[in-house]
Amino acid sequence: MTGMAIEILLVEDHPGDVRLTQEVLKDFKVGNTMHVVRDGMKAMAFLHRKGKYADAHLPDLILLDLNLPKKNGSEVLAEIKADKDLKRIPVVVLTTSNAEQDILKTYNLHANCYITKPVDLNQFIHVLKSIEDFWLSIVKLPTSKEV
Amino acid sequence: MQPKDVRILLVEDNPDDVELTLRAFRKRNLANEIIVARDGEEALAILFQGGKESPRHRAVDLILLDLKLPKVDGLEVLRQVKSNPETQPIPIVVLTSSKEENDLAESYRLGANSYIRKPVNFDKFAGVVMQLDLYWLLLNEPPPKK
Numbered sequence: 001m002t003g004m005a006i007e008i009l010l011v012e013d014h015p016g017d018v019r020l021t022q023e024v025l026k027d028f029k030v031g032n033t034m035h036v037v038r039d040g041m042k043a044m045a046f047l048h049r050k051g052k053y054a055d056a057h058l059p060d061l062i063l064l065d066l067n068l069p070k071k072n073g074s075e076v077l078a079e080i081k082a083d084k085d086l087k088r089i090p091v092v093v094l095t096t097s098n099a100e101q102d103i104l105k106t107y108n109l110h111a112n113c114y115i116t117k118p119v120d121l122n123q124f125i126h127v128l129k130s131i132e133d134f135w136l137s138i139v140k141l142p143t144s145k146e147v
Numbered sequence: 148m149q150p151k152d153v154r155i156l157l158v159e160d161n162p163d164d165v166e167l168t169l170r171a172f173r174k175r176n177l178a179n180e181i182i183v184a185r186d187g188e189e190a191l192a193i194l195f196q197g198g199k200e201s202p203r204h205r206a207v208d209l210i211l212l213d214l215k216l217p218k219v220d221g222l223e224v225l226r227q228v229k230s231n232p233e234t235q236p237i238p239i240v241v242l243t244s245s246k247e248e249n250d251l252a253e254s255y256r257l258g259a260n261s262y263i264r265k266p267v268n269f270d271k272f273a274g275v276v277m278q279l280d281l282y283w284l285l286l287n288e289p290p291p292k293k
Binding site: 087088089090098100103104107108110112113114115116127130131133134135138139140141142 | 235258260279286
């Protein structure tokens, strides 16, 4: 269950969260690539390989914040899960909201899971490590390439 | 991240794998209730107790689903759960020994929340169950109960 080269797309506008996620995930496995886009429009441009993202590869896993500028995370999720080529990519929703209506709405849009970002820094690091353990070593991703 | 009171539906026909999964969960000492269905038909009967229109879907918070099952196979169970708006939010983790690429692609296409290949070795399998438990029962926010 090791030795995969994984590409992750992080959709997050908050610079601190971006930085922390990059720091935590880069410590672990060599060969993983993380692409960052800071709003919903850019996320869709990346996934449809438009404009400056023409050479982008489809990611193996998407980490998606819900509160995003330009196009919010729910719209991005709905578009991904309605697209026959994109829908198989697991989407981990990672957000500060723990409102029941957001959780249910997100599952109704076919999110693969829903994780509340802890406010506490150490707990947030722990959450990021757990996401990595689960999705990058336990789970078989749809596009996993054995290397 | 407090442990949540959850009920798991394990859909697995191989008695050894059922025993291993239950044992691995017991090792974690959690009081989660685990319901076992031995084939796809039984799983659907549990999930759709009130009929297709008003299934008592809240009975289950997480489904661990094997693919190779008697009567109704796992992909069909997955398709039915994920195409019914009442049961669609329930997370389904496919836990299988299948090495077929098609099962992997088809499971995600039908809306599986994650796909895990069962390790053959018990210790490794217990490790996977532990991770499953940590991830789905502690980290993840399950769909709210009605």
